[in-house]
Amino acid sequence: MSNSINMKTIAEKAGVSVATVSRVINKNGRFSDETEEKVRKVIEELNYHPNTLAKSLKENHTKVIGVVVSDITNPHFARLVLELENMLFAHSYSTVICNTNENEELEKRHIDTLISQRVSGIIIISGLKVYDLNEIPVVYLDQRPKGYQMKNHCLIETDNLDGGYLATKKLIEAGCKNIAVMYSFEKDYSQKVRIKGYKKALKEAGLEEHYIAVGKISTDKAATFVKDYIDKGNKVDGLMCTNDILAVGAIKGLQEKQLSVPESVKVTGFDDSILAQLYYPSISSIQQSIDRMVKKTVELLFAVMNNDKVDSIYNLSPVKLVERDSTKTTK
Amino acid sequence: MSNSINMKTIAEKAGVSVATVSRVINKNGRFSDETEEKVRKVIEELNYHPNTLAKSLKENHTKVIGVVVSDITNPHFARLVLELENMLFAHSYSTVICNTNENEELEKRHIDTLISQRVSGIIIISGLKVYDLNEIPVVYLDQRPKGYQMKNHCLIETDNLDGGYLATKKLIEAGCKNIAVMYSFEKDYSQKVRIKGYKKALKEAGLEEHYIAVGKISTDKAATFVKDYIDKGNKVDGLMCTNDILAVGAIKGLQEKQLSVPESVKVTGFDDSILAQLYYPSISSIQQSIDRMVKKTVELLFAVMNNDKVDSIYNLSPVKLVERDSTKTTK
DNA sequence: TTGAAAGCGCTAACAG
């Protein structure tokens, strides 16, 4: 083991009992300044680190939260996880991050491991499915899981409807007439709602709907499918993509078809990730309130953990459109 | 606590002793098929998850590895962490990921927490400094820490010298005569060595060295500093950047100065991250052997954990140049 | 093949 010195060692060296050592470590009062000093000195000298395992076993709760995420290399998820980890750490909680690769079997194993570790709570950013861990609090973040029920499950999500609507409206305002939506046909809930927003905006403008379905989300697929679409003789001058990765691929594809962005076709992304900021042309994208969502998530999780009363176990965070070059009008 | 049913519950329900339950769970033999079936059935029924805390406390070791990383949103680090997590999980280890924001105080707190959790080992990707955790094995990955000593510390790193050399050589071969290196002046060890490679290549070609130092790594800073450099009347037709983020910023800056890439200036990045692949123009970049490094790291860590003999506690992983548009010759 | 029981390091009730 990493360390065989324990409270008993400290107690003996300091000439006190283990109870006293425990008290000073946990600042539980009931000891004199003099005693405290003695104990602290020994702890320092021996570079003692209390065993969290034993503490948790005894206290019947751990200060660790499990975070289950489908793909940490997706910049949007990475941001979410980073902020979660920071905020949790500030509350003296550790974070165990689990990557599922969108694999159900793997996700199950990860969750079992988390349960065995007796984590205090779990945050799930994968949208795969709903879990009934009765004893252990779960908050779903950003991705609405299959089987979700408003009354039973905690969910913090983004206003995808408004996002889809705002993005599409921007294209309409920029003068686009043939506006298609590009999405992955492995449609998760977020995408569905974003598409709803798209429809709503088109309807208001009296325009027709057009769809470009892509396989698994990747820039290559997006480029291929948009080229196909063009080859089939379809007209597009506006393209609402359900995320930034698709938008990047779409622009690549359009350019290969000699359609310049934004001159010939205007494009919007979703997530306002680093891709949208850095790509050339830079991509107008829907920005989510990451900080707000993370804050809400942690608050809700802690509330459930403490059995506090909560106003609502659901929260919808607002979005805004960040305008960049991909939707510039060139008058 | 998440679960108050324990081995005793299972034992009673199954009409056996806790020792037997433990044996079947851990497949330790010494029980009949009949007994096993009984026990497994009860476990299933009660949806029992053994308490890892108690197990670890008793066994005096945990199956968890701590990973300390300076910035998970850096795509290069995200890749590393993802692969580590996958590989560790395949070995039945959990991963606790800690983000330090390059903050020494925070890193210290994180490491203390990991020690208290009695993690079996720690992988550090931050380059901040060397830690002496005597009892607990540490492997430094990708970033050589300050105070590193070949004899005492485990390190898996990339051949930064060759990387810097290859990138610069590419620029030379592409006909560049005024080749500058752009780096962050918060120079970490990797950057220093990449710059060494740059010098080596220039020397071979009999060219002069030029430096553009940027503050904290960011695209904005990179753009600003490169514009400054041009404004001061300096000539550049080749730019070796010590990472992809700087390269992206540099290209932005050059373009704003009406210097097109690669026509007027050729640029190389480092890390071959998604930025290099997606940016327009796409950026030639040095690719590291992520999979190999991760594999070596885990192997080394486990070897140290098991007190196995190891050939070497150091490993240098090869790099290669991935050529893209930013260094294309336009003859 | 099985069970009883000690003990991992810690906290907290209880006694002083």
Added chain:
DNA sequence: CTGTTAGCGCTTTCAA
């Protein structure tokens, strides 16, 4: 203010 001690859930030795 301080110490003694039971017990958290598990593994493992020892005995049967």
